[in-house]
Amino acid sequence: MIIQKFGGIAMRDSCTRKACIRHIRRAIRENGKVVIVVSAMGRAGDPYSTDSLLSISGALGISPHAQDVAAGCGELLASAIMSAELEKEGIENELIYGSRSGILTEGPFGSADLKMELDPFYRIWGERNVAVVPGFQGTGLDGRIRTTGRGGSDLTAVVLGDMLGAELVEFFKDVPGVLETDPAVNPDAKKFESLTYAELLPLLGTERPVIQKKAALYAAKASVPLHIRNFADELPGTFVSG
């Protein structure tokens, strides 16, 4: 069983999602069961990205609950689109979301903690090999949507990988892997083929790190093996383990 997390750039449009579906087909062939975690589609300026949803009204800034509901729509929509496009390609899958998903978020709006109840996953495995999950969010015991903080789909993927005992958690990004520095700052930065968690963590101090720091800390603590790679090709990226 493998977790595959597709970030905002990988999910941006039907063309980039076709590349994602190629990775999903390969994972079904090689790993059997696949849990797909998706982020909201695109970046600021793209209509359904997290930043665009949050900019619809300045009033969202004064209501943390309303802000989390608005932000959560991005991942919900992305999961619906991915599920439908997989179905169209003949890949049967189950959408796992909302209060029936067992994906529980508790604590403050905007930076909630994530917990999982796995029954919904075990229930589908008898019939389907592929689950599609919106990242970044869950539902509290009070029925309210809470998000886990920016970059939080990475955390959803890592926590699911830990709880479901996945062989690997793959992250599909717009970079070939973890580089010595952010390529937006230094285009000549070299890629690491592999890193330990201890080597990865100091590289995550920037405003937009290659993987969410909270997710990397969780992976280190629970020894969840990671593979950070480019959605647009088949090349190996950076493997991260103990």
Ligand SMILES: Nc1ncnc2c1ncn2[C@@H]1O[C@H](COP(=O)(O)OP(=O)(O)O)[C@@H](O)[C@H]1O
């Ligand atoms: N050391 C690094 N190596 C690679 N990318 C990095 C690094 N530090 C920061 N980044 C940035 O991380 C971005 C990928 O992370 P992110 O945008 O959160 O991915 P996604 O939304 O696809 O999950 C890259 O576009 C890159 O600019």
Ligand SMILES: N[C@@H](CC(=O)OP(=O)(O)O)C(=O)O
């Ligand atoms: N969409 C959320 C959650 C997330 O993890 O996104 P991405 O995988 O595109 O970084 C955000 O922008 O913070």
